[in-house]
Amino acid sequence: MGTVVDSGKKEANGSSLSEKKATVVFVLGGPGSGKGTQCTNIVEHFGYTHLSAGDLLRAEKESSSENGTMIQNMIKEGKIVPSVVTIKLLQRAMQANNNDKFLIDGFPRNEENRAAFESVTGIEPEFVLFLDCSEEVMERRLLGRNQGRADDNIDTIRKRFKVYMESTLPVIEYYNSKGKVRKIDAEKPVEEVFEAVKSVFTPLHEKVHFFGRILCSSKTRKRLPKSVLPDVPKKKKKSLSPLSATTPQATSSSRPDQGSTSDPAEQPSTSAPYLIPISQRC
Numbered sequence: 532m533g534t535v536v537d538s539g540k541k542e543a544n545g546s547s548l549s550e551k552k553a554t555v556v557f558v559l560g561g562p563g564s565g566k567g568t569q570c571t572n573i574v575e576h577f578g579y580t581h582l583s584a585g586d587l588l589r590a591e592k593e594s595s596s597e598n599g600t601m602i603q604n605m606i607k608e609g610k611i612v613p614s615v616v617t618i619k620l621l622q623r624a625m626q627a628n629n630n631d632k633f634l635i636d637g638f639p640r641n642e643e644n645r646a647a648f649e650s651v652t653g654i655e656p657e658f659v660l661f662l663d664c665s666e667e668v669m670e671r672r673l674l675g676r677n678q679g680r681a682d683d684n685i686d687t688i689r690k691r692f693k694v695y696m697e698s699t700l701p702v703i704e705y706y707n708s709k710g711k712v713r714k715i716d717a718e719k720p721v722e723e724v725f726e727a728v729k730s731v732f733t734p735l736h737e738k739v740h741f742f743g744r745i746l747c748s749s750k751t752r753k754r755l756p757k758s759v760l761p762d763v764p765k766k767k768k769k770s771l772s773p774l775s776a777t778t779p780q781a782t783s784s785s786r787p788d789q790g791s792t793s794d795p796a797e798q799p800s801t802s803a804p805y806l807i808p809i810s811q812r813c
């Protein structure tokens with residue numbers, strides 16, 4: 532669960548996020564990829580608290596005389612608000628909530644956001660849900676969103692795409708190099724995207740720890756896509772190729788767009804097929 536690397540980090544009100552042992556999942560993807568839409572579904576099914584960095588900033592813009600104008604200008608220009616402001620809002624929201632599972636939507640947007648969040652809160656994400664979508668589809672969705680947002684116009688949308696490509700994709704690459712990215716095809720209809728999202732979250736909530744490994748129930752195993760599980764030999768017979776087991780990498784890859792990790796430490800046990808290393812998240 533969202534690794535707490537430092538229990539000494541305190542927010543202004545004196546209580547520590549680390550003490551809450553918060554599980555954090557970052558939800559990333561371009562503007563209009565469907566982050567907010569899928570977060571709503573995840574909240575309903577898996578009991579997370581949804582924190583949209585953009586929503587928090589928009590609320591702060593309305594209430595803060597100190598930062599209101601700055602936030603308004605940054606959003607209008609599609610720029611990234613300084614980490615210190617966004618992280619304070621996220622910390623406050625997490626502290627104010629009794630839940631210990633948070634979906635942080637639309638953050639971190641750049642390397643500075645990422646490093647500052649980890650250093651200030653002492654929390655690393657459990658994983659990063661990456662909603663992958665083409666600019667063409669995202670642009671169409673944003674222009675049809677109709678929520679009266681100051682940044683859903685074609686000029687600002689183009690600027691947001693540029694910032695996303697230049698600043699946010701490197702963050703996704705960073706987490707991918709750590710095996711933490713779960714990539715989803717976000718161009719499909721909402722329900723189909725959520726089916727894929729569910730297959731990422733479900734094992735996390737049904738796992739049973741067993742000597743440092745995760746034991747999947749056969750029920751869970753039946754629901755998992757074949758590609759995320761190692762092969763299960765029907766009978767105990769000698770394999771011609773002991774290294775031929777499928778690696779459970781359907782939703783995670785060594786780059787967001789391709790491939791899989793080849794780290795032997797990350798490979799599943801082929802001798803005990805129902806026991807899967809924790810790092811493979813079932």
Ligand SMILES: Nc1ncnc2c1ncn2[C@@H]1O[C@H](COP(=O)(O)OP(=O)(O)O)[C@@H](O)[C@H]1O
Pocket residue numbers: 560561562563564565566567568569672673675676677717718719720721722724
């Ligand atoms: N899979 C989808 N297919 C079609 N439209 C979608 C899909 N997901 C979201 N939308 C719509 O696209 C718009 C942007 O979605 P939203 O969840 O607000 O994206 P984000 O939070 O990533 O900016 C909304 O109007 C939403 O209803």
Ligand SMILES: O=c1ccn([C@@H]2O[C@H](COP(=O)(O)OP(=O)(O)O)[C@@H](O)[C@H]2O)c(=O)[nH]1
Pocket residue numbers: 561562563566583584585586588605606607608609610611612613617636637638639640682691
């Ligand atoms: O961590 C964040 C999240 C959002 N924003 C600003 O808020 C805008 C809207 O972000 P949101 O996530 O609400 O919408 P999206 O662009 O993903 O549709 C962005 O373009 C940024 O200007 C920011 O500066 N930092």
